[in-house]
Amino acid sequence: MIHIKTPEEIEAMKPACRHAAQALVMIEPHIQPGITTDEINDLIHAFTIEHGAIPAPLNYHGFPKSVCTSVNHVVCHGIPGPKRLKDGDIVNVDVTSIIDGWHGDTSKTFYVGTPRVKARKVVEVARRALDVGIAAVRPGARLGDIGHAIQQYVESEKCSIVREYCGHGIGRQFHEEPQVLHYGRPGTGIELKPGMVFTIEPMVNLGKPGVKLLKDGWTVVTRDKSLSAQFEHTLAVTEDGYEILTLP
Ligand code: MF3
Ligand code: CO
Ligand code: CO
Numbered sequence: 001m002i003h004i005k006t007p008e009e010i011e012a013m014k015p016a017c018r019h020a021a022q023a024l025v026m027i028e029p030h031i032q033p034g035i036t037t038d039e040i041n042d043l044i045h046a047f048t049i050e051h052g053a054i055p056a057p058l059n060y061h062g063f064p065k066s067v068c069t070s071v072n073h074v075v076c077h078g079i080p081g082p083k084r085l086k087d088g089d090i091v092n093v094d095v096t097s098i099i100d101g102w103h104g105d106t107s108k109t110f111y112v113g114t115p116r117v118k119a120r121k122v123v124e125v126a127r128r129a130l131d132v133g134i135a136a137v138r139p140g141a142r143l144g145d146i147g148h149a150i151q152q153y154v155e156s157e158k159c160s161i162v163r164e165y166c167g168h169g170i171g172r173q174f175h176e177e178p179q180v181l182h183y184g185r186p187g188t189g190i191e192l193k194p195g196m197v198f199t200i201e202p203m204v205n206l207g208k209p210g211v212k213l214l215k216d217g218w219t220v221v222t223r224d225k226s227l228s229a230q231f232e233h234t235l236a237v238t239e240d241g242y243e244i245l246t247l248p
Contacts, residue, residue, distance in 0.1 A: 036085070162203035167181075
């Protein structure tokens with residue numbers, strides 16, 4: 001069942017969404033060669049608690065940390081640890097905050113130091129992929145229109161879109177219906193209606209689309225070890241289009 005949110009409920013989601021977006025703004029200057037992903041986790045955890053928010057990933061289905069940090073060929077759900085980032089790496093930081101019981105979910109891929117050509121390519125394609133997906137959101141459009149727009153753009157850039165993980169409805173629950181696939185056919189899937197709130201979060205691989213899950217049960221990597229990048233926003237369908245909720 002898809003929860004259609006009232007305008008008041010959408011307003012009530014904004015503090016959590018804004019907080020998550022502000023956490024990404026806060027962390028950006030810290031993303032430098034030499035920082036560990038544990039340090040990124042700890043900075044975002046502290047920022048979250050200081051603002052009276054709750055880090056949704058912590059203990060979510062047993063996830064051990066407060067934020068996901070996905071480096072280079074890690075596609076998503078990377079677990080922060082003692083590994084130091086080095087010049088030329090890319091790292092996705094995925095923040096989900098809870099305020100007053102409402103969730104806000106956003107992520108961004110950062111360059112560590114100076115990006116090489118391949119890193120720049122996959123990150124810029126992932127950034128645009130989210131933009132073209134968002135541009136397809138309006139009442140009367142269908143979920144397949146979003147997926148199609150993303151897939152056709154990413155493949156036109158000779159990159160690939162991960163199939164195994166998708167965007168999702170969000171609200172009082174971290175992951176609600178519907179599933180928002182980042183591939184598909186125009187005119188298929190459910191019709192978008194004002195009051196729907198969901199994420200779009202395409203994972204773009206520089207090589208082939210295949211992924212595998214590491215033995216830790218969380219970390220998803222590209223099978224071919226190619227670089228992967230991702231950007232995510234939480235947005236609401238409005239009467240005449242969309243509103244991005246995860247803005248700082
Ligand atoms: N934030 C991720 C998403 O965009 C989900 C992370 S689940 C966790 O849906 F348990 F790994 F935190
Ligand atoms: Co999400
Ligand atoms: Co997320």
